[in-house]
Amino acid sequence: MSTSERAVPSPFARRLRSAIARSGLSLDRIQARLQASGVPISVTALSYWQSGKRQPERQSSISAVRVLEDVLGLQRGELLSLLPPPRPRGLPSRRQADGVVKFPMEALRILLERVGAPHALEQQHRLNLLNLHDRCEIAAGGRQRSLTTRSVFQATADQQDRWILVYDHGGAPAPALHQLRNCRSGRVEIDPEHGLTVAELLFDRPIHRGETCLIEYTLTNSGPPYPDCENTYYREFRRPIREYLLEIRFDEADALRGCWQYARRGSAETEERRELHLDTAGGVHAVALDYGPGVFGISWE
Template identity: 75%
Template sequence: MAISDTAFSTALRTAIARSGLSLDRLQARLQANGIPVSVTALSYWQSGKRQPERQSSLSAVRVLEDVLGLRPGELLSLLPPPRPRGHARRRAEPVNFPVEALRALLERVGAPHALEQQHRLTLASLHDRCEIAADGGQRSMTARTVFRSTADGQGRWLLVYDHGGAQTGPPRLHALRNCRAGRVEIDLEHGLTAAELIFDRSIDRGETHLIEYTLTNAGPPYPECSNTYYREFRRPVREYLLEIQFDASPERCWQYERAGDTEDTRDLRLDAGGGVHAVALDFGPGVFGIGWR
């Protein structure tokens, strides 16, 4: 297997080889079904360089299953939770975008060595509230964060936000409590925004600081979020509260968490206000999120 191979790419490549269809023929079949997908995208999917994430791409996979004579869901079930919009990453956590692009962006906000520096702010508590519009896109994400300092004179936090590629415009950043927005830089090619949130006051070792900010997307239509929202924690977090508020109630909601090789899921019930929430205590490293259908 190639280094980038996944269960999805292996199954897709095997099915394509068994069908005897070229990628050009497959693209023509998809086009005939009203699904425009490039040959390059199909090549990336079967090689594992990329995975289908957008709703249009997932629709293409459903048609591929039919064209290739597979059972409904046989390929889709092999896809991990897609990278959602609204996934805010702290500092040096480049997972789905080029490191060099991130380095250039951080240099523009005055943090050229952020990837190599040791973290001096630990995450004590994090509360995300994500609003999903009636069209299924993400309208906004509000975060309330409590930091604990491990060194004196800490006065800012660097936010790196993945807003979904070149096709999706950057969100608007609003500092709500105990901070203000400093330099904000945008990389339209890679769909990244980097910003510094400057604390109202510097904090010293052992002190805590609470900030709150909102990222708001333009719409409607609002950016697709692939029916999921999650955070990837590279270090433990004492408490993480995730809320999803829906304008249109989904059929089903569930929370999921991945740590190491284990994954746990649990169904969630909508509350009277049309939302769901999930809580993680002493969690990480790992992924914690909510999905819906």
């Protein structure tokens, strides 16, 4: 590499490198201390950060820098203040540039066959999702503890007796399914390699064309430490929904620097954003009416 091609270290990289040198800690020891604090960062990432080859951008990396300041004996914000404003993100790694979440469809179809619903993807229209309410609980450290969902369906065909739940938990362990209302858990299949769980939610009784059914369930993650949710929660709607209510409740609401809702409709390239304000119970909410197809969610710092 010629001199003209060599990257100039950023102020963040220079400050981090000098702090590491002054601490007397090796990258391996720093990584071990971060790991003990529930922050999984590789030695390679730390090396890239201090050399200037890369800089923290994802929300999980920003969170790691906060802990890194403590490990290196720096003042709060001493490293973070040297980073440029983060690029709009707020969506996990399976979100593609066109706004569509890319699922491993072959792996999903295998799980659907195992729960006895090989044609579920083609038969989703038999239950019309009218109303959806998600309540996401964020524990200390900004990690997702649980998700409680209340759904209202309307049957477009007779003898509808179940809903097939598909949950993408990425690289985290599969959550526990419990606290069911008006339904019970049937067969559950997990693909840890692809981070997918498929479960039958069996209605208390079959519903027929025009009838509605309200169900509620909770997905609880193991922890602490709980899985990193990259400071965001969202839903992708492939079909229109009449109403979607999303709540985020924070254990450490005082630590928030900002919170906003975002929406990407259909194949639109732009993302609509709106600032949200904490309520007196330490949470925020956002509502989407007659929404979809598209992605709708909440992000925070």
